[in-house]
Structure formats: structure tokens, C-alpha cells
Amino acid sequence: MADYIEPTYAEVNKDVLRSMMETGPKYWALLGTSISVAGICFFIPWFYQLEVGIGASGMNRSAVWGTYLSNFIFWIGLSHSGTLLSAVLHITNSSWRKAIYRSAEAMTLFSLVTAALFVMVHPGRVWFVHWTVPIPNQMDLWPNFRSPLMFDVMAITTYLTASSIFIYMGSVPDFAAVRDASTGLRRKLYTIFSFGWRGTAKEWHTLGWAYTFFAVLVIPLAVSVHSIVSWDFAMSLVPGLHHTVFAPYFVTGAIFSGTAGIVTVMFLLRKYMNFERYIREIHLVNLGKLLVLLSLIWTYINIMELFTTWFSGSSYELEALEWRLTGFYAPMYWEMILFCAVVPMLILFKKIRTSWKSMLIISILINIGMLSERFIIVATSQPRKFLPDAFGFYFPSIVEIAITIGSFAVFSTLFLIFVKWVPAVSLYEVKETLKPLLRTS
């Protein structure tokens, strides 16, 4: 990192705040496209489906779960790295985290919101979805606490709440910086957002203490969320889903796809918001190493899944496995193996690890692989369970495909709005990493 000049404190403020205050036509064009794609591909098909019924999807009997659920897992998974990684790195005192954690946490938050939208798209009568929440009522009706779906509702709302508080708390000093640099309505707004932050020693102490407390709290929460999502599947009797390995499998997969997602978002922020001085090669290399590790764990768990299925000798399991490996969706399965187990090994080469473009391609391929993984889990297991007469087949309808595409637009819309409201790079934590000498220059 020879050709890199450390910014001064004032430059940090200027660079990051500029990304919020100055809005070019490119940004508006991107935001407009995102909003219209989200509207056309996500909300209009969804409203159509609400009108006619879930029959608008390609689901049928014995394949009653489809892309809505697989996308839900994918988005929950993508949400995993942000807050989790940020918290782990905060506790282990890794200074390289400081430039990327804000956008990573934002990714968590907005993936969770997108996932929550899929919870709304999935059920047949979404207008009664609040019944899954334990609200005291005159009928004395409670949700079923034995149901893994119930755990899901609890886990996701808890995780969403904790991650929103975590990201907000970490942003308070930065909101104060925005307040100090702005005038008019924006200043008034950010005065409220920053809770009157003045930057006294006591405030910094409290913030540091509270932040570490939340970091410790969030880690087990993040692990539990995806374990619980996996139990939706693993607690059924369905061959191909009824595996004890599912909880670690889902958690690993989630962190894997989330880390790849961070690499993608980092590339875009660096390129389009001119954060070259803050998001540097060290971030790329460290995340690359993490990706290799996660890919190896993921591969190991996949091999174990195949092994335990074969070892069980159960004819149902073997039939499901055979269909997964050689049936209609086999090309997708092998594509997933290629993208998630083979391609990440390229990161072992230094040339690839240090190149932004190749890492961008690898990170996108990993997430395509993970999206297919979730689809395969849903589409190759429950249409073919026990009774051969009831064997079905699932292929998504146009409505489902549109909603899948639209979900990415929903996510990018939220993210684009976020970068104009919250400093996408943490000002005060970046300053902590600078050499003290520069304070005077």
C-alpha cells in the first residue's frame, strides 16, 4: 500500500459528507430505476397475487413451498455477515473493520427488511399474519410455541431490532458530524437524530461501553437466527431436509453469502462514491481470506450431508439424493458446487485476491451459487417425499420470477436511500485508525 496517502481528519469529514450532500444525476437515475423496477417487478405482481390468490405462483400440491421461501432464506442469509462480522471484528479489535462496517450493517438491515417482505409474500392470507405474534386478545388465542415458524418470527424480529439499534447507536457521533456540517432543515433533523451528541469524554465512554455490549449480544443472536430458519426445514420429516447438520449448514452458508455480499457492496461504494482512500486492498484481502475459510467449511458440510444421507441407507433419503444429484435440477446443483466450492479457491492466488474486478466477479458468483443452493433445498426436497403417487414437480411462474428480480431492486432502493441519509463510512472510527501525527498537519 505504498501509493496510498492517509487522509487528514478534515478530509475524512469532507470526503464522507460530500457523498451525502452532493447528489449527481447518476444517483437520481439509479434511484429512479431501482424504484420503478421494484414497483413493476415486486409490488405489482405481489398485488396481483394478493388479488387472485397464491395460485398466481407455480406452486402446486406436494410442492407447496417455492421461490418465496428460498428467497426468504437467501435474504436472511445475506443479512448475516454485516452485523455479525462487524460485531466479531469489534470484539477482536480488528482495526480494518472500521471503514466497511457501516455499509455492512446497512446491508444486514435492508436484507432483513427484504426477507421480511418475503414473509409477507409467502402466506396465503397475509392480512392475518399478525396472528403469529403473541398479542393478548379476547379469544385467549396464542401462537403455537412448538412451531419452528413461530421461533422464526421471534428470532427475526429480535435480530431486526438488535441490528437496527446497533447500526443506529454506532452512527450517533456521525449524525452529530452531519449536523455540524449542515444548515437549515437538515441541521434540525440531524440534531434530533444525534440525540444532542456533544462529544464529551463521558459520552464517548458510554458509547464505547454500550457498543461492545451490543456487539456481544448480537453474535449469538445472528447464529441463532439462521439456525432457527434451518429448523423450518430440518424439523420436518421430509427426506433431504431432515438433517441435524442443517443449522450449522445454514449459518455457514449465510455468513458465506453475506461476506460475498459485503465484497460486492464495497466495490460499488469504492467505485461510485470515491472511497478509494478508505476502502483499501487490506479489506479486500482480509475478506478474501474469510471467504476461502467459509467456502471450505461450506464444502465440508456439503460432503457430510451427502455422506450421512448415503450412510443412513434410508430409501427415501437415497431417492431424494439421487434426484437432487441427477434429476431436473442437477445442473443447478453442480453449478452451486462450482460457484461455492471451486471458484472461491481461486482466491488463494495472490493476483486474484488483490484485484478488485476479479473479487467482484467471484463474490457475485458465490451469491448466485448461494441463491441456487436455497432454491435447490426447497425445490428438490418437498415435491418428492414419501408416496410416489404424490410426487410433484415445481417450477416458478412468471410472477415468482418477477418478484425474485424485484426483491433485488427493493434492496438497492433501500440502500441508495441509506447512503444519502447516513454516512456510509464511519467517520469517527476511521479517524481512530489514522496516525496521530496527522492531527496537526
Next chain:
Amino acid sequence: MSSVLDKFKKYTKPGYYDKFDYHWTMTIDLDRCTGCEACVVACQAENNLPIVGEQQFAMRREMKWIRIERYWEGEYPNIKLQFIPMLCQHCDQAPCEIACPVFATYHNQDGLNTQVYNRCIGTRTCAVYCPYEVRYFNWFTYHWDEPLEQQLNPDVTVREKGVMEKCTFCIQRIRQAKDAAKDDGRRRVRDGEITPACVQSCPAEAMVFGDRNDPDSQVSKMARNSRGYHVLEELNTKPSIVYLKRVQPDG
């Protein structure tokens, strides 16, 4: 002291779980079943099942609370066709019941696995968890054309889109019989007073329905037959339907 112990036992094992007021059971004699599908039609008429149309049928979205599964055995000249009527097994340890987040499906005092349409939010988890694939989802709100709505059974709800449904063992008939028994001053329903639509319509009398808690009922006698078995017994769902194996002349 013993009363405290009893209370604790009752607490850890709620009464409805190991001892039912009734234990409605059905036996299906596969040796008698001809696969005529009269039961399917009777169920359709009794329980207001919609006709989904050709296109939806091709998409496997038909509604048949009872269906005849067909299994072919052997190669062409020596071919054999086996029928097995498949309907909700009303499992005592039903996988679907733990899955529902809102208790839309639960076990009632009669050992029935009931489905509360009003409570269902349509997550379809129960259908995924069900190993017998006997849960049917309302993909659309179905309509009955002009004169046909006159033949809807007034004792049974018409379901709307987004709701899961399945065989109820004709719970409306069970309820009527229990009410009649109460009006007569009897505590229990007599054997043979309740016949679900499928049992009633079976020309070969392959199906028998009754209370398994009564050891002298016809269904208890049938269930004790040495040919009796449960479908997918190894999953330990404890189904309430006993199938009687087909007698094969050549072993």
C-alpha cells in the same frame, strides 16, 4: 399425595393426548377396494370441495380429500394394479400439528386432527410436514356456477383462498351424532351411528369407521385383524387409519 401426583401427571401429559373421549378410527380393507372412486365423489359432494378445472388439475392443484393412489407392479403381460385410498390419517403424533404457528391445526378430544379454516394464515408448513400429502391448499377462491351452488352442503364451510384444508372424518356428521346422543340422554354415541361420506358410499364396504376406544365396535374388531398395518409406520406418526393388506393368491 396421590392427587398431587395425578395432577402432575395430567400436567405433563394432557388428557387429550394419551386418552381420548373417542378415538375415531377407520379401517380400509384393500382386499375389497376396487378403486371405483365412489368415495372421492361422495367426499366432493359432502364437503363442498371445489372443481378446479382442467388446467388447474394438470398443475396438480386438484382438491380431493380422499384420493385413490394407483401403483403398478410388474412388466406388461404380468401387470398388476394396486389401489390404496389415501386420506388424512389423523395421526396421534401428527407432524403437521407442531408446524402450524397459529394453532390452525390441532388435536381435539376425539383424537381428530382438526383444521380451523378461520385461523389458518396459509403458510403451508403443515402440507410440507405431512408425509402422506393429504393437505390441500386453496390456491384461488373457487366459485360454483349458477345452479351448482344450490347443492352446497349447508353444514360445511366454503373455504376462501389462502386456506389449507383436508379430510375431517366428516366432523359435521360426528357432531350431529353426538348432539343426537346427548338429546337422547345417552353419554356416548353408539357404534355405527356415524358414517363419513366415503364410508357410506363404498359399494364394496371396504371402509369401516368407528370408535377405537370401544373394544366391541366393528372397527376395533377389524383393526385387530392380522392383516392390519399403517402406511409409513416407520415415521412413528401413529395414524388412526388401519389398512388391511390385500390377500395375494400367489403370495
